[in-house]
Amino acid sequence: MEHTPAAPGGAQQSPDFSSPAYYVNRELSWMEFNQRVLEEALTPDEHPLLERVKFISIFSSNLDEFFMIRVAGLEDQYEAGVQDRSVDGLTPLEQLEKIRERVIEQFRQRDECLYKDIAPRLKDNGIDFVSCRSLSDGNREVLEQYFRNEIFPVLTPLAFDTGHPFPFVSNLSLNLAIELEDIESGTMKFARVKVPSILPRILRLDQIDGLDFGDDRIRLLWLDELITEHLEQLFPHMRIVQAYPFRVIRDADIEIEEDEAGDLLETIEQGIRSRRYGKVVRLDITPQMPEPIRKLLMKHLEVGPRSVYEIPGSLGLSGLMELMRIERPELKDEPFAPSNPLEDRVGGDVFSAIRQGDQLLYHPYDSFQPVVDLINQAARDPQVLSIKQTLYRVGSNSPVVKALMHAVEEGKQVAVLVELKARFDEENNIVWARALEDVGAHVIYGLVGLKTHAKLTLIVRREQDKLKRYLHLGTGNYNPTTAKIYTDYSFLTANEALAEDVSELFNALTGYSKHTAYRKLIVSPINTRQRIISMIEREAEWHRKEGNGRIIMKMNSLVDRRTIKALYKASCAGVKIDLIIRGICCLIPGINGVSDNIRVVSVIGRFLEHSRAYYFRNGGMDELFLGSADIMPRNLDHRVEVLFPVPDSELVDVVRSELELILSDNVKSWQMNPDGAYSKVTDDRPQVNSQSVFLQQAAMKKSISKFKVNGL
Ligand SMILES: Nc1ncnc2c1ncn2[C@@H]1O[C@H](COP(=O)(O)OP(=O)(O)OP(=O)(O)O)[C@@H](O)[C@H]1O
Ligand SMILES: [Mg+2]
Structure with a gap:
């Protein structure tokens, strides 16, 4: 991201805090957050192997949700001809294009990691993804019977030709597009089979009765592969030419006109039902799918090329979460007992x-x-x-x-x-x-x-x-x-x-x-923005009077433009500002003359950082608010949120030192650079993994209180 220094030639004029150069796009910032989640999987040794698989799953399901809500919203804007630019100066179409570019690269990284790194390591650990073809004849027969008994009854082949309407393809569903030949007439047909979402996505072959492998390796088979292998059972007298998986993601944002809603509960139930019919915002296919079938799907699902993603390998990788059920503790995080x-x-x-x-x-x-x-x-x-x-x-x-x-x-x-x-x-x-x-x-x-x-x-x-x-x-x-x-x-x-x-x-x-x-609470939509901004301004006042201005804010997302401006101004006044923001951050730290005194870090790790804390030094009378609100317009204007002051100064100190510890993390922490990109925090200090330190502290608290209980 390019930005010019705020005060060219050293002139003391106030920078234009509204300049698009001082803001990161909200959607692209979210994509960066999800990239950091992906990095947890990409980096070997960052986590035990199955936990890395879990992060692939989380990355994938996060991205699905992002399409269902955010991309759907941008597509709507684009279609409605909205030309308004985001705070960082992009039109809806520009944002959609940038998102697509990023997603393609992320899918590439994810799939390379999964198939070239994680899968071989799983193999080294006795966990194999297998194909039907690799099985012995005896095992294939057993599996065929298993398919007949357990899977076949749940499947519904849907024909598709001039006599049959295009079948409805529901949100998040995985499907097979099947090309068939009618053996008698020689005509080509098309059908669709949905991979049932009620069944596990990944079969544990070693747990299926009758299958015999002669060892105790764990063998995994994608359900869609098993179905593909036995399609002829669904279409007797037809020749299966080929089957191609595809997956559909729809707009799932429920729009509720509450003013007109007689009964909110019923209205929302209707909304959930209609969510099944939202516009398709992403169509995942494999590179092997031939052009005519692609065209056919795109036509009937009403999607343009921008919404089609070619993914080599399995689709719908959020399903990998099932691997966390494998009972291999040495491949997972060590369990811990929280202190009480x-x-x-x-x-x-x-x-x-x-x-x-x-x-x-x-x-x-x-x-x-x-x-x-x-x-x-x-x-x-x-x-x-x-x-x-x-x-x-x-x-x-x-x-x-x-x-x-x-x-x-x-x-x-x-x-x-x-x-x-x-x-x-x-x-x-x-x-x-x-x-x-x-x-x-x-x-x-x-x-x-x-x-x-x-x-x-x-x-x-x-x-x-x-x-x-x-x-x-x-x-x-x-x-x-x-x-x-x-x-x-x-x-x-x-x-x-x-x-x-x-x-x-x-x-x-x-x-x-x-x-x-309210006397003590800060309440949205009443006064959260105004109170937070006035505390930021108050800190700048303190700093002018006696120095030592200090703000630490921890949240999931920072989007609100007015609050960001207030932070820029406080930074210019000299207040030292540390922001611990896990997800979206539209503010850019470290810009000359704008945000020199602001640092932004994001901790991604075993635990999802979710607490919100707002600390102000306040001339030595430390003030701390905790609560439910992030600093996004939705939390400030469209929700009932509460931030509450922590009245006890000892507890304020506890939280402040916890925040300082997170700020000193140089293992699981990312910092945002003045170009808007994130890089892992690395320095020469001894390693601090804040989440691990908190875990150790909890274990210590546990053993201390045990001593106390025992009267020692
Ligand atoms: N360790 C982790 N790292 C990153 N993401 C995670 C981790 N664990 C879970 N997640 C993902 O984080 C998402 C939840 O994050 P989010 O902050 O939106 O929480 P939430 O409960 O929805 O809170 P809110 O209602 O305030 O939005 C889940 O969908 C989950 O997939
Ligand atoms: Mg959420």
Whole structure:
């Protein structure tokens, strides 16, 4: 990326902070993030072998989602003739073209890594991808029988010619396009078979009864290969000329006109159904597919050449996640047991822990269990009157939801705000919302036009004839499964001023309250942008007065232009600004006269960095906010988000030193350079892998508390 120095000739004029040269394109920045995820797989020795496979899967499914939402949006804009340029000066078409160029290169890297590096290493470790043809005659017969019994009944061959309409090809589906010859008439035909998504994508041949290999190697076969091999069973009296896999990705962005939605739940269900019919935004094929079949698919799926990707090898590599089920611990990360300081100290009595003082948990190093315990304990506790909670992504089989249901059964007043619009979790959330409603909880779907992304729990308990309020405030979801792999903070407190604000906020979410004057919380869409910007400006003021201006912000994405401008200005004023941004970052650090004092790093590793923390030195009166909001227009303007201050200075110090540790990471950290590109942080200091250090610290905490429990 080119940019001219802000003040040519050393003149002291203020740079034009709106210049496109000072911004990175949001979509391309996301692509760079996904590249960093891919690098986790590409680099040998970065992770145990199966974990590298996992990163190929994550990279691939991330990219699928990106097409379903972001590329779909750009294609819409392009089609609608939108000529507006992004902050960095690109039209929708220019962005689409750049994305395509990048994706092609990424697919090349991914596939080369998978087939030339990872697969041979898997082989060295006794794990083989095999083809049907490589099997002995005896094994092939057994496999044919297996196909007949287990797979054949689930398949539906769909003919396609003038007599049959083009079959509907659903989103994310893998299919075979089959060329056939009618043996009697000699005419050529075309058919499509969907590879059933309910079956595992990769078969473990060594686990199929009757197959005999005479060794204990693990043998894997792609399901689509098995189907291809036995197509003649689906088309008797026809000659299979050839079969070619293809995969379709559709626009999956649900547009909900909430103002017109009578019943939001039903409207979203309709949306999910219609998502199956969204416009095709990507068609994956293999290079072998002949031109006529390509043309035919492109015509009927209504896609242009820009949306067609040739991928040698298997399609839909997100399916590789199944390999994580292989029981080969030495090829995976070492399991770890999170510390549970609360359990160790107060035996799971979370209320009493909170009474002793505010509690800060850092997941996944600290267990998420206390949060589940809190709600379970509240459900059982006769003194508890009510529980209010927001739910965004709860995951399947959620112990949190079960605890809430239990609380209803125990006669507590339970009010739950279920966000039905949480992307790709809509169906899941509908199920939970219904289940909660059925047991008699008050289920609310939030405010019209806003997604509720805030993570809040409020428990009211009667104590000595007074009502006391307990809070859980978080940066991540109420999802114990992801809490094992995403880094997030949980803050447990009975702080009155915070509780007052949270009560008001729940009233605003569930009732008609138009409360906007929160004393402690920063709340989107009310004042997050304005408060963050004013704290950035305040830091510049402090710096002018007494120096030492310092800001550390950690988030998943930084997109908001006004906040970026404020950061540029603060940098020009001399404030030292460190940004830990895992994903999209539209700000460019280190530009002369614009962002000299800003550093941007991104940590990608075993755990998904997910916590959001905003720290300001504030003239020595350190101020720290944690919460659910990233700095993107969507989080600032279109969602209900909460950032909460951490009132205890000791805990502020804890978080600040955790942030400093991440900033000192020189193993899993990437820095953004003044040209907008990322490079791995390398220096001569002893190696610091921040996630590993946090793991070690958690293990230490565990052993220390064991000593304490034992009275040593
Ligand atoms: N270690 C990892 N590194 C990179 N990406 C990961 C890792 N683990 C999981 N992921 C991917 O990260 C994605 C989730 O990231 P994201 O920040 O969007 O979280 P989220 O739960 O959707 O939160 P939000 O609702 O705030 O967007 C998942 O789709 C998953 O595939
Ligand atoms: Mg997300």
